[in-house]
Amino acid sequence: MFIQTEATPNPATQKFLPGRVVMENGTAEFRSPDEAQASPLAARLFEIPGVTGVYFGYDFISVSKDNAEWQHLKPAILGSIMEHFMSGKPVMGDASILSEDLDAGGEFFDEADESIVLTIKELLDTRVRPAVAQDGGDITFRGFKDGKVYLNMKGSCSGCPSSTATLKHGVQNLLRHFVPEVEEVVAA
Secondary structure (H helix, E strand, O other), X not given: OOOEEEEOOOOOEEXXXXXXXXXXXXXXXXXXXXXXXXXXXXXXXXXXXXEEEEEEOOOOXXXXXXXXXXXXXXXXXXXXXXXXXXXXXXXOOOOOOOHHHHHHHOOEXXXXXXXXXXXXXXXXXXXXXXXXHHOOXXXXXXXXXXXXXXXXXXXXXXXXXXXXXXXXXXXXXXXXXXXXXXXXXXXX
């Protein structure tokens, strides 16, 4: 098994590509060892000293760290990922809840704005999320109110120094161009 690694715009996060599907449907994010108990793989990664976050995309795993050096963490992370996939265990446990399921329940917008929200979501799904996934992260819709779009930053996007620029200059400009009702984009 060969696992590729890629740097992300967030220096505290690396992207690992195991060459196979990680999450068939949805995504999952873990910010603590307690949350990671829903996933045998995430729990294994959190056993490595210095790991502070794990995010699963369709075909990648993003791992965030504290002040530890990547040169010391990467061998342990690569070994844990390889051992997990070679064991045949599932990525998620039986009682797992996908991040997308949690997000869907927390959306807020006025029913009169439903067509605007559908357009915003379509633009996010077709133009923003695929690009952000290449950097090991994800941006999901949270809400729309008074011209403001609220988005969740996940994976390498969460805590990334360039995430503000991505939101303000990339996503905000795109949405304003296609949806005149959008005045501002903010992180939820």
